[in-house]
Amino acid sequence: xxxxxxxxxxxxxxxxxxxxxLYFFNFVNAESVxxxxxxxxxxxxxxxxxxxxxxxxxxxxxxxxxxxxGLLSQPAxxxxxxxxxxxxxxxxxxxxxxxxxxxxxxxxxxxxMMINVWGPIWQNQKKILGIKPATDEEKAKARRxxxxxxxxxxxxxxxxxxxxxxxPLTQGQGIYH
Amino acid sequence: xxxxxxxxxGTVICGFILTAVLYYIARWIVATHTGAAS
Numbered sequence: 001x002x003x004x005x006x007x008x009x010x011x012x013x014x015x016x017x018x019x020x021x022l023y024f025f026n027f028v029n030a031e032s033v034x035x036x037x038x039x040x041x042x043x044x045x046x047x048x049x050x051x052x053x054x055x056x057x058x059x060x061x062x063x064x065x066x067x068x069x070g071l072l073s074q075p076a077x078x079x080x081x082x083x084x085x086x087x088x089x090x091x092x093x094x095x096x097x098x099x100x101x102x103x104x105x106x107x108x109x110x111x112x113m114m115i116n117v118w119g120p121i122w123q124n125q126k127k128i129l130g131i132k133p134a135t136d137e138e139k140a141k142a143r144r145x146x147x148x149x150x151x152x153x154x155x156x157x158x159x160x161x162x163x164x165x166x167x168p169l170t171q172g173q174g175i176y177h
Numbered sequence: 178x179x180x181x182x183x184x185x186x187g188t189v190i191c192g193f194i195l196t197a198v199l200y201y202i203a204r205w206i207v208a209t210h211t212g213a214a215s
Contacts, residue, residue: 027185098210102203151182158192159199176207
C-alpha cells in the first residue's frame with residue numbers, strides 16, 4: 001500500500017533536485033560564468049560551486065531513474081502478463097499495452113537524459129574543472145560538448161515532464177483518447 | 178543557420194515542438210494498441 005506513494009514521493013524529490021539543477025546550469029549559471037570569466041572572476045564558481053552542484057546533479061539523476069523504474073515495475077501495473085517496466089520501455093507497442101505509451105515515452109526521455117548526464121556532460125565537465133588532465137584545446141572542445149549536451153537535456157526535459165504528468169494511468173491520460 | 182541550442186529561447190521552443198510531435202505519436206499508439214484495436 002505504501003510502496004507506490006513512497007516511491008512516487010522520492011521519484012519527485014530526486015527529480016526536482018535533478019531538473020532544478022539542470023535549469024540552474026542552463027538559465028542562470030551559463031550566462032553568469034560567461035560574465036565572470038570576462039571579469040576574471042570565474043575561479044570560485046569552478047572551484048566551489050560546480051563540483052558540488054554536479055555531484056548532486058549526477059546522483060539525483062540516478063535516484064530519479066531508480067525510483068521511476070521501481071514505480072513502473074510494480075505488480076499493479078502488470079497487464080496481460082506484461083510487466084509495466086517492459087510495457088513502458090517497449091513504448092506500449094506490445095499487444096494491448098497502448099496505455100503505457102505516454103509514460104514509456106517519458107521514461108525513454110528520462111533515460112536518455114540520465115545517460116547524457118553521466119556520459120557527455122560529466123566526462124567533459126571533468127576536463128573543464130581540472131579533475132581530468134586536459135590541454136587548453138581539449139578544454140575548449142569539452143566546454144562546447146558539455147554545453148550542447150546540457151542544452152539537449154533542457155530541450156528533452158520539456159516533453160519528459162509533459163509525459164511524466166500526463167502519462168501515468170490517471171485522469172490525465174484522458175488527453176490521449 | 179544558427180544552432181537553436183545556442184539560445185535559451187531556441188532550446189525551449191524546440192522542446193515545445195518536440196512535445197507536440199511526441200504527443201501525437203503517443204496518441205496514435207494508445208488508439209491502435211489498446212483493447213480490441215490492438
